[in-house]
Amino acid sequence: MIDDDDTELKMVGGQRKSGKRSKSLSVQRPVTIQNPASEESRNLRDYVYTLFLSRIRNLKSMGLEFRRRDYRAEEQSHSLPRVPAKSHPLSAPPPFLQVNVLDDRKDDFFDPLRSMNGKMEVSTTGLQHEEINSDETVPNEISAQSQEKEWNSFTKILMQRVPVSKTISISVVSSTVVKGSKANETSSKDLHLEELDDPQKFAEEDVKVISQREYVSRLLELKDEIKLAWYADDRVTSLRLSIKVARLLMDTTTIQFYPTLFVLATDIMDMLGDLVWNRIKQKAEFTEDGRFICSLPDNFKVGDICFDAKETCNNWFCKIGSVRELLPRIYLELSILHCRRFLLDHPMDSLQRLVMMIRGIADPLASAYCRLYLVRCAQRLPQHDTGYLIGCINDLKVQLLRLTSARESTPGNFSGNSKLLVSLIEPTIEYIIICLFKDLNQMEIRNMLVALGMGRNQSDSFQNCSCISIILHHILKELHLGFLCSNAFEMLHLIECTDDFSFDQCLNYKLLGFRLCERIPEVSKVDLVVDKIVQVMSRYNSLDAYLKVADAFLDIIFENQFDPYLNVILDGIFQRAREDEIGENELASLQSIFLKLISHFANIENLLALNHFIDILDVMYGSSRNTINVHILSMATRNGCVRDPTVIEVLFEVSQALSDGVDFLNLRKDDYQHPAHLISRFVYMVDYGPEVEHHLTFLTECRAAFGSMSELQETLVHSSNNLAVKAMRYGNNNISFIKSCLAFNEVTIPSIHTHLRQLNLYLETAEVALLGGFVSHSDMLIDAAVNCLRNVEPVDGFLVPGDVDGIISLISKLCGIMVMVPGNLEQGVASIPKLVMSILDSQSWMFPRMKIKVSCTIISLSSALTQNPLPYHASSREVMGNDHLFFGVPAYSQELLSFSVVILQKIVNTVLEEPSMAVRGKLALEACNCIASSFTMSNEMLAVSSKLVEIAKSCLSADDKYLRRTLKFLHIE
Template sequence: MEFRARDYIAEEASSSLHRAPTDDHPLLLVRPSSNQVDVVELKRNDFDDPLRRQTANEKNLVADVQDAAHISKRGLFSYYYDPHISQKDWGSFKTSLMQKFPASKMVSVSSISGVIIKSAKVNEKSSTKVHIEELNDPQKFTENEVKVISRLEYVERLRELKDEIRHAWGTDDRVTSLKLSIKVAKLLMDNSVSEFYPTLFILVTEVMDMLGDMVWERIKTKAECDNNGTRICSLPDYFQSCDVCSDAKETCYNWFCKIGSIHELLPRIYLELAILHCSRFLNDQPFDSLHRLTMMMRGLADPLASAYCRVYMAHCALRLRPYDIGYLITCFRDFKIILSNIIFENDAKSGNSLENRKQLIGLLEPAIEWIMKCIFKGPCERQIEDVLMEFGLGTTPSDLCGNLKCISIVVHHLIEELPAEIVCSHVLEIIKLIEGSNDISYDQSLNFRLLGFKLYEVRPEGELLDSIIGEVLQVINEYDDLDSYLKVADAYFDIVLQCHMDSYLAMILDSISRRTCGRDINENELSSLQSIFIKLLAHHNNLDDLFVLKHFVEILDVLHGNARDVVNMHILRKATRNACICDPATIQFLFEISQALHDGIDISNMRDDHQQAVRLITHFVEKVDYGAALERHLTFLLECRGAFGRINDLKEALVHSSNYLAVKAIKDANKFSGFVKSCIAFSEVTIPSVSANMMQMNLYIETAEVALLAGLVSHADGLVDAAVSCLRDLVQADGSQVAIDIDGIALLMQRLFSLLVVLPGNPERGAVYIPKSIISFYDDKPWITPRMRTRFLCSIVSLSATLSQEKLPYHVNNEEVPGNDIIFFGDPSYHQELISISRSVLEKLIDNIQLEKHSAARGNIALEACNCILSSFKASEETLLLCSKLIEIAKSCSNPSDKYLRSTINVFDKYVSPLITKIEINITKLNILSVNCHSHHGHPLLSTMEMCTL
């Protein structure tokens, strides 16, 4: 057995791909016939090339499409509305309403809600009595009698009533269905528990919608089928009343007559709204009914009942096509009257406290929001201007809806629903509206805040923007409340920063400093301050620009708790984005920030934010660079080791930084000797405190490489021994923890062997002492997989083959560190030792591979071992036999067309060709010998195979 001689430089040159510089963009297509480059216009719209810009023609095309969409819209009070979108919006509205007003556990039930009591069952009556009393609701309790039931019981009873209505309808008892529906609608007359009213509204309207759908389907069936139920026609989606037969119209008319006969106003309105869309069977202009119902609702004295009844009307009207919004304008005028009566009510005369009035307004707010959403859901931008005229905006800026005083909550939802472009065009008028609507219904500062966010979407320019910011800041400077001031300032902060309005920035920071001086900051104020600081950090590319801002550090010191941690992490993230951190003052500032973050980290229970903080602190340490002041940098690393000792990943970064400083000092002859030893000593002390053995081993190897580069061979020997000890600890562990990272262990072992190529061998211990010691604790561990052991054995073979070369593939870049090819040059015992350990390894290889249970894995490791042998040894009978066995194992486990198998066989064929040539020469010689023997002695000619056997 003999190692192959390798010419590493020639092998690298032969295997390298040809490289040539290019001046053309790699994503551009070149014409085959010329060097002209063309950009191919792709037909697919889903392909977005970030390197292509939108052309002017494309922009014009988009604008034309948008204009065409606007032109296709209908007039102000007549446009089509997508019913699927409306139902989705209604579902979202109901969900948000339930979340905003969760029902209490107990609900009082008055005599109005007697149908909820389970004992109150519908009495069976004769058909004559049913027709006489079908619309009457018998009183089950006296007016003063009130019972209390749980919320779950209330909801469950409503579900039972819904099932009873559906069951009665299914048995053609539509009179009972109507009667029960009336009883359900009457529940909305009971507002004894106002906080429960929104939930009750949702539950009742679900029953109303169900009834309306059943009535619609019955009338539609009448219009499309004959008396036998046979379909004779199909109504189109946009049918007209003339398309409906008289029988269906009569049925529809009867339903409206029955509902019109209900005594109580509220259930009569709800039932008519439930079947409102059925009026399309009778009338092509169903919106006349909406205006009539709007007037009827003025008879509802209770504010809650009146408001939510209008909400249900807007919901039901969405099913009409085309859709009108004129009635909604009237609803809003009525809303203003209701709200004004509540807001400006005299507490002493009414006995209604301020707190109760605010609570009532809070219950009414969803109704205002939904009506406003319905108004601005359909019209295009040009029609919105006409809608605003209906509100009075643009004609009388001091009055939003007629002659009544502006109401803050109405202004808020108006701004919320208006497109940002429209808000921008009316911004000065809207500011006046907000200033004039400072009442209990809504916090004025929140309206200014909402306006700021709207303006940020379009960002006015020039004098208009300056006037807006100046006007807003002038108003909020009068606020004594820090929370209100910060909320408004935060909304306009992006505009101030991005438009470089430095004077206003200084004004805001000065006001914040003045208001925060010497006082505690609550959670809401901390949240606003956090947002302001994050925007400041996002706007400035350099931390130095922030430090020169007046009051920046002063206001930062006011922050505490989670808000301070979040801002600190943003500061570290901003600082570590640059190439390096060199300024000593900045380093000290960031060090203190990192200490504050480190002190708040719970190592035993690492949350995501704590993990982010650990990464940022580690990244900060890695980015610090004191330039030529290497001693100061090493002192900084010592300080970090003491300050951040609980962070395991940081210790790894400290060792990397220390080794970097050592390499940097090696290049500086003046700092070479003592400083490098200090860096090596720092690493040697720090590495044992790292908890993970694999990380320790990696750091020991890295530090040994640095020590070799510095010519400190004795230090390198000690570090390599420490790395081997770490490997021993890994291998001798239980195996359950390290088995999952077998590849990581194998890579570390290969890195160690790569270092052994240039580490000067110790003649006293032997050139392969370390590989031999590793073999000793690899053999007796059953948890080590055959794949891992095979890779380890092959690594030893590759190391031995490399060390046997007359010229090693690489050397330490230090003349004081001789290579093994120089130390052991011409020493036959050295080569014999390498051959000996390789032969012992190869003896174990086949048996180890056969232990692999999975056939695919067994075939792969057999090919790995074969390639290792082919690249390490010259062709011989011994290696030929071993490689043949490995290839046979691979063939039995792999597909014959497997590329890895085929390429290995090709290499093997080239490998054995010199040996075959040699055998052919020997065969020729034997043939000549046999001829001579036959001619002189008379013996028969021996066959070629027999001669080879001999």
């Protein structure tokens, strides 16, 4: 204690020091400054020592005393005048105040709130410009470059579609690919084309094994050999090697490798076709001696071609026509198909003949891919109709009918692999149908479907007709959306009549449903469609099929408010879920269905009222269950408080399932924050109304259930404090309940990992304790808060910027609470501020900026505690303020003033320790403002302030706003 007769303040750097009672203030010597700012800085330090150390006992005689404050008068003088607003500031302004930004034709930002009646005016200049650009005509035919890009993209996906083992089996037909080529050892004049086709070479049926890499490598070598032979004018060898490559496509020993083989072999075929094309075109444009004849346009006619070029072209077709095997002959003719333009003005006339020839290929896989290459080569012709495409699809339909009817009894290499074979043929169907339905209008689509055997006439296209499921699937994928919507019910009948094992029927229903959902308002006979699809679903015993169809048509049910069907569908899901195993496919479908349900309903009560909603949710597991739980919690808490006890119970179970399903220890922070935040938000939004005891029991259960979630523990403390305040607001004088809330917090807060968060919660709970009049509880909570400050552990000896600001803010909050806490003369009214300063002085991570702010805060606290009346008091009448407890006690003010003088000396030392000139100037100004706000400006205080201002002037610009305002406040020019 400090009184007028004896002064004892045994503090060194804020820590207690043993020793005899002294009549002078014992203060730690300041740290030696290696680079003092100026001579004025040294003079200021010496002046302060002389001022505060030699005359500490006669503070009042020095004129050192706290400034008297009238907080209410200050608030009124600094408050801006308030005038009631006649209209909302964001409402539409009066017409005469409307600013038309668009009239100046500038690109300035236009605020929609300034527009009349909340409507934003939009300049039509840009729209008109876009319309002009959109009027540009686009060619009907896709350019050759675009075609090549589409084909390359398709073949790349095709190679990745079917996984192939590292080793593959090949027949003797393909054995030549692994043998070294000796093409250059024999003169081409000794080779005759008839010798290329020796049936004896392929009579054996032995199978060899080769690595995939070796096979591909040999094909690339063959490609290079063909090119080298061509440029060496040995075109017979190029043709012979090309025939050898085409023969490889006869080998379907390893059917999974066939798509890759097709891509590699047809790439070589395309190269040969380009070589032949360029050869013939060169003959058409130049003579043998190099004389220029003409330059062929892109749309040249046969009449523009000279005789030699036609003869060369015809010779190539004759050479290829002499190949004995059907499949190599077809591939080679297709590779040079576009060269028929040199012979015919309508080369597409030969397409139907090639379609008929492919029917002679018995192998279904080889014939399917041959048709694919036919379509690819036909797309390179300048004009072509769709007749050959229809023929290709109908031929594939016949082959698939044989496969699906034979089921697992398919002969040859496909015995027992019919489903695999169909999946390998599927890419050929997909590409052909894409070409078939490209750019067709609705009438052309109807005629096309009739031509494909899916209808008898235009008026009754889809009744009692059938198709192969896999073909129908890709037709549904490519049909124009408007046509699908206007014929939705008929398409359902078509799918129903098409049932074979080539493709799961439910996937066609699923595809149709998702496509119809793109334009739900345009779906015709929607009531019949929904009723029909519910009937179809009822026939599925498989949960997976049932869920896929239900998921596809759920949006249509929602859009048309067919809610009675929802309970029927959920009943069906529950019945099948009890009997069927829940796999990954089922989980994915259930997740999609639940997400749509959650998005459709506005509140959680309607969602939980659905049949078997919780029962179906319980059968889910893994990430799908976690995802649904997250969305349920998000939905339940987005509309305000949760008050229904049943809903609270369900959400508590959902939160438990989410907490148990997420491994918080192995998740990244971002992944952890989202579910933890949702659970915390749910707990915080729970409201039992006046049943506060029941609510506290709920919080206790949450603490036990979610003990590993630190964020939730903070929420529990906030909720408990709210409960205590609510009990006080309701006029409930149940002191034991409020103490239970405080005890709940005292047990919960230590489980939180971060000391700064603990500090904040201790202070919040201390405020609640003061509000209830529990002074002893508040004292213990404040002591615990100060202890948290002692345990702050920086990372690598440094605090992150957020923690720095957090510490300063929390210390300011602590000082704000201390204004209301009754002091104790036995312990010292400044005991808590002294302890705070002692802790902070002992920390290595305290740097000058923090020290200045904390010191100024504590000085402001000391000044506030000496005011009569205090700036504010605790609401409870049980808590008496210091202005009543210590009114007229000299020792009370003397202790606060003496302690403040010590802190003031620390401020001066800290300012001089700061190495940065700019920061030092700011700190000096902050110290000046603190002195001027807290102390009466005697000559001594004015001298100290002036010295600090001189430091600030030497460090800052004369135009610095902070400096100029401080000078104005101090009345210093």
